Amino acid sequence: MSTTTDHGDERVPTTASPQELVDEARRWWQTDIIDVRPGEISLRGYPIQELIGNVGFVDTIWLMLRGELPSRAQAALFEAALVASVDHGPAAPSIAIARMATTCGAPVNSAMASAINVLDDVHGGPGQQCMELYLEIDAELRRVGHLDDMVHLDEATRLVLQRHRDAGVRYFPGFGHRFHPLDPRTPRLLSLVDAAAAEGVVNGRFAAIGRAVEDAISEGRPKRIPMNVDGVTAIIYCELGLTPEQGRGVFILARSVGILAHAVEQMTQGGRIKGPMPKSIGYTYTGPARRPLPNDLDR
Known part of the structure; x- marks a missing residue:
């Protein structure tokens, strides 16, 4: 079977068997994070059904990023930092x-x-x-x-x-x-x-x-x-x-x-097209003063 392979900016014709094409497709993305098969999902090797109900969301974030589950103390400190960063109001x-x-x-x-x-x-x-x-x-x-x-x-x-x-x-x-x-x-x-x-x-x-x-x-x-x-x-x-x-x-x-x-x-509150400040306050204009359009528009 004839196909093409990328080499920089060139596409070079190659001949590959169906199995080689399947193998190439499987190598296209490689991840240590998740394994998904028909009827199976695992995160970093842990079956998803065992994580659900037994592992918290913060632990799962750690698992996804670090590859292993955190200790309770590690998760607690990590969670504290996350809680502190949740919000700082509409001024942000x-x-x-x-x-x-x-x-x-x-x-x-x-x-x-x-x-x-x-x-x-x-x-x-x-x-x-x-x-x-x-x-x-x-x-x-x-x-x-x-x-x-x-x-x-x-x-x-x-x-x-x-x-x-x-x-x-x-x-x-x-x-x-x-x-x-x-x-x-x-x-x-x-x-x-x-x-x-x-x-x-x-x-x-x-x-x-x-x-x-x-x-x-x-x-x-x-x-x-x-x-x-x-x-x-x-x-x-x-x-x-x-x-x-x-x-x-x-x-x-x-x-x-x-x-x-x-x-x-x-x-929930509603409102339409609310800008960064109330319309009554306006903003500071710093351009030219109001001026008439010249009669001679030959530019």
């Missing part, structure tokens, strides 16, 4: 967009997609960026051979922060908040990390790194720049071994719950 652009979309007639899937699409580097990315910062400091400690010696933490932290400042960075994600003088989620989550570290559930290394960053960026300032929810959930996700990309992904999962709740609430 993603939530506002979900609500506005429904007033334009969008169904729930479109409203949620519109909101999730703005969870990008500025609105949805600081947690991931903060994880990357913590991991860079951790890598600096390891580079100089201080794998478990946190005495050199302040030095490594200042070195990495200065490296970022030299590159033009003036804002460090995960610290400070435009609304909260002290993010109410941070102390509670940090206390849970400390308790988990005391019990040996996590190492506590990234909690120390996060606190060192807060100390360093607050140094010499009249007011301390406190860690926010992105900074503390970044600690948790680093402690639990998630990658920065997974960290952003689970933040989006958590915030999707708030997005859904607000979209459905707005559908």
